[in-house]
Amino acid sequence: MMVRVIKELPEYEHVVVTLFPGNNFGEELQCKKWICLNINSLIALPLAFFKFRKLVRAEKPDIVHTHLFWPTFIARFAVPKRIPLITTIHAFIATSGEYKHWHIRFLDKLSYKFRKSIIIVVAKGALEEYFSFLNLKPYKAYALYTFVDIDRFNVDKIAADKKNSAFKLVAVGALRLQKNYPYIINAMALIKEKNIELDIYGIGNLQEELQQQINATGARVYLKGQVKNIEEVIPQYDLFVMSSTYEGFSLGILEAMAMRMPLLLSDIASFKEQCENNAWYFSLSDAQDAASQIVALSEADKNVLLEKAEAGRRRAISNFTLPHHIAGLRKIYDEALTGSN
Numbered sequence: 001m002m003v004r005v006i007k008e009l010p011e012y013e014h015v016v017v018t019l020f021p022g023n024n025f026g027e028e029l030q031c032k033k034w035i036c037l038n039i040n041s042l043i044a045l046p047l048a049f050f051k052f053r054k055l056v057r058a059e060k061p062d063i064v065h066t067h068l069f070w071p072t073f074i075a076r077f078a079v080p081k082r083i084p085l086i087t088t089i090h091a092f093i094a095t096s097g098e099y100k101h102w103h104i105r106f107l108d109k110l111s112y113k114f115r116k117s118i119i120i121v122v123a124k125g126a127l128e129e130y131f132s133f134l135n136l137k138p139y140k141a142y143a144l145y146t147f148v149d150i151d152r153f154n155v156d157k158i159a160a161d162k163k164n165s166a167f168k169l170v171a172v173g174a175l176r177l178q179k180n181y182p183y184i185i186n187a188m189a190l191i192k193e194k195n196i197e198l199d200i201y202g203i204g205n206l207q208e209e210l211q212q213q214i215n216a217t218g219a220r221v222y223l224k225g226q227v228k229n230i231e232e233v234i235p236q237y238d239l240f241v242m243s244s245t246y247e248g249f250s251l252g253i254l255e256a257m258a259m260r261m262p263l264l265l266s267d268i269a270s271f272k273e274q275c276e277n278n279a280w281y282f283s284l285s286d287a288q289d290a291a292s293q294i295v296a297l298s299e300a301d302k303n304v305l306l307e308k309a310e311a312g313r314r315r316a317i318s319n320f321t322l323p324h325h326i327a328g329l330r331k332i333y334d335e336a337l338t339g340s341n
Contacts, residue, residue: 001146001251002067003028008326012333015059019048019070033059045074053078063336066117069098069108076111084336085117088144092126092270094133095246097178109134118336120144120329122249125269142332147325148254148316155235155259166195166220167298169264170237172230172252173244175204175223180266180284182213184243187282187290189217196298198241199224201233234259239297239305242266245284249274257316262305264293274320278312 003025006014014031019039023029035055039048052074056064064079065086066072072087079085093099099108116139121127124143131138173179181200188198197220200210207223214221227233234240240256240263247270254274256263263279265271271279280297282290297305 003030004147004149004322005326005329006031008322009330012063015061017052017055017071019074042070045070048074049078056080056083063333069104072117073107073111076115076117079115081115085115086332086336087117087119089119089121089126089130090248092123092129092246092248092268094129095268097246099133105134109136112136116140118142118332120332122146123270123273125273126248140335142328144325144328144332145320146249146251146254147320147322148251148258150258150317150321153231153255153258164236164238166197167239168237169196169198169239169241169294170234171198171200171241171243172202172234172256173242174202175200175206175210177206178244178246180243180245181206181210183266183284183287184241184290185210185213185217185219185221187243187287187294188219188221190288190291191295192218192220194295194298196220196294197222199237201225201227201230231255231259234261237261239264239294241290241294242271243282243284243290244268244271247271254316254320257312257320260306260309260313262297262309263312264290264297275312276315278308278315280308 007030015033015035016029016031017035017037019037021036021038023034037048037051039045056079061083063084063086064075065088066075067088067090075085098104118139119130119141121130121141121143122145127141127143171184175181184198199222201224203226211223234256240261242250242253243266246268249270253263253265253271257275263275265275265279265281266284267281272281280293282293
């Protein structure tokens with residue numbers, strides 16, 4: 001998201017600052033400078049305050065825009081109040097794994113009271129939840145939806161010749177607790193006698209654990225690793241599934257919507273705000289619910305799936321494109337610079 005936004009705001013000079021080493025974007029990251037503070041662990045956070053404060057004095061930015069918790073925490077104490085500070089919250093924090101820790105909630109609340117940054121949240125529901133969950137009075141806050149690259153994720157440009165011998169499901173996302181893959185593996189284990197398969201694309205520290213679960217249950221689930229051409233992979237499947245326990249505003253789902261993929265999702269608030277009635281939903285309290293719906297959809301008339309998928313694409317184009325996002329962000333930046341409300 002940040003890489004694309006930087007490209008679309010050429011009127012600004014962008015200095016990208018990270019806490020930890022590593023640039024996964026290569027030349028795609030088109031910024032004036034990329035600076036790493038080289039903080040090897042959270043124990044070194046006090047050093048990050050001083051490094052970032054020194055950097056702000058040297059670069060003299062007109063705006064500081066932070067993403068994720070620790071960079072925001074550092075910036076709230078390091079950035080002078082004369083410089084507008086904007087923070088993007090990417091999740092529904094009440095269900096976020098990070099905010100289950102009392103010290104994260106305490107530090108976020110403490111730092112916000114010290115320096116009331118302008119808040120951008122990726123969904124309307126998440127905006128309301130952020131302030132109510134932390135019991136904070138809003139200063140300036142906006143809901144600005146994540147976007148999908150419609151040109152890249154456009155199934156019309158891809159020869160999606162589906163010749164699957166089985167009904168094929170696809171899930172995309174890092175192999176971590178938030179994605180709740182054990183749930184969907186259990187659901188697939190309940191229907192392992194059916195001619196239905198699930199491929200999961202992504203890497204993470206749960207790979208060995210998930211593979212052991214797959215082996216033990218006999219579920220027809222396959223871990224496919226990470227690929228760079230996911231836009232060419234997704235259209236080969238019949239159904240896109242995601243069983244997350246919490247999300248912000250899922251880019252993976254937006255990409256699937258743009259590519260006319262029928263969606264079967266966990267019934268969490270963020271997914272329902274994204275898709276409304278243009279997806280099917282299952283309860284996370286019962287893997288049988290997902291299993292039953294997967295079987296029903298595998299046996300349904302293909303037009304039922306296609307109609308839902310087409311409606312999802314129309315919703316993505318109408319609400320969640322890059323121009324929508326950039327127009328909203330420009331307005332927020334302009335108001336921050338002029339001090340208007």
